[in-house]
Amino acid sequence: MRRRIVRWWAMTELRAEKRPDPKRxxxxxxxxxxxxxxxxxxxxxxxxxxxxxxxxxxHASKIEARPQVTQRHGQLPAPLLAQLAEAGDTDKAPLPADVREWLSTELSLRVGDRVAEWSDGEVYLSLPRPGGDAWLNIDRAGGAVEYEKTDRGWVSWFNDLHKGRNTGPAWSWFIDVFAVACVIFCLTGLFLLQLHARQRPGTWPVVGLGLVVMLVIMIVFIH
Structure with a gap:
């Protein structure tokens, strides 16, 4: 009888040690x-x-997009054209501040301090943007200004946001912060699954199923 009591007490102590602390x-x-x-x-x-x-x-290939092209033309004033001539044989440099201000006033173009490509006959400025493209060309001899913008629609715009294409540093930082928040969301969810796994026997089989399906597709179906 005494042995049974001692054994029962030992088993009780062992179960108590394995039982998680409720406060923790x-x-x-x-x-x-x-x-x-x-x-x-x-x-x-x-x-x-x-x-x-x-x-x-x-499914980008299945979604039709009808690009809309916008063109603008202008004539650079002689004083500003002289500033382009004074720039000399610069290969790559931003446009002069006065030229940028004229573009903003006359053609509603804000090019900022983006680097343009300079040659003997022209100044070419590429203006890529989410959901489209644009470029600016200035004739250094005659001062003719030509601008063209291509807009591929809202779907293309959002797709470029997803890829971070031509979105600038602010959106790039946002993607990094968003990625960190997603990692925290997933890891805390994983630990919550662990805490509730005893009451939910299907927890780890479902998690394992998600992993196995992904690995099978990666190994077998991706060429």
């Missing part, structure tokens, strides 16, 4: 839930955008 579990649940919902709130709109554009990019 509550602490991690509280903080993981907090980080999970904050990161999900930060990611929500951007994640929807990147998910939808992921589909449109995957």
């Amino acid at each position: 579990r509550a602490f991690w649940l509280k903080h993981l839930h907090q980080w999970h919902w904050i990161s999900s709130a930060l990611c929500l709109v951007a994640m929807l955008l990147f998910s939808v554009t992921g589909v449109t990019l995957n």
Whole structure:
């Protein structure tokens, strides 16, 4: 009888040691839930955008786009044309400030300090943009200004946002911050799955299924 009592007591102590501390579990649940919902709130709109554009990019060839081309022409005044002549044989340099101001006033073009390509006969400035393209050409001899912009529509614009194509440093920083928030969202979700896995036996099989499906497609179907 005494041996049975001792054995029962030892088993009880062993179970108590294996049982997780409720306070510790509550602490991690509280903080993981907090980080999970904050990161999900930060990611929500951007994640929807990147998910939808992921589909449109995957089927880009099936989505028709009708580019719209806009052209503008102008004549550079003689004083500004003289400034281009004074620039000499510069290969690559921004346009003079007065020329940029004239372009903004007369043609509503804001080129900033982008680097232009200079040659003996012309100055060419490439102006790539999300969802399209544009360029500016100035004849250094006669002062003729020619501008052309191609717009491929909203779908192309959002697709370029997804790729970070010609979007500038601000959007590039946003993508980096968004990626970090997504990592936090996924990791906190993983730890929450671990905490709830005992009450949900299908947790790890479902997670494993997602991993296996991805690996099979990568190994077998991607050539």
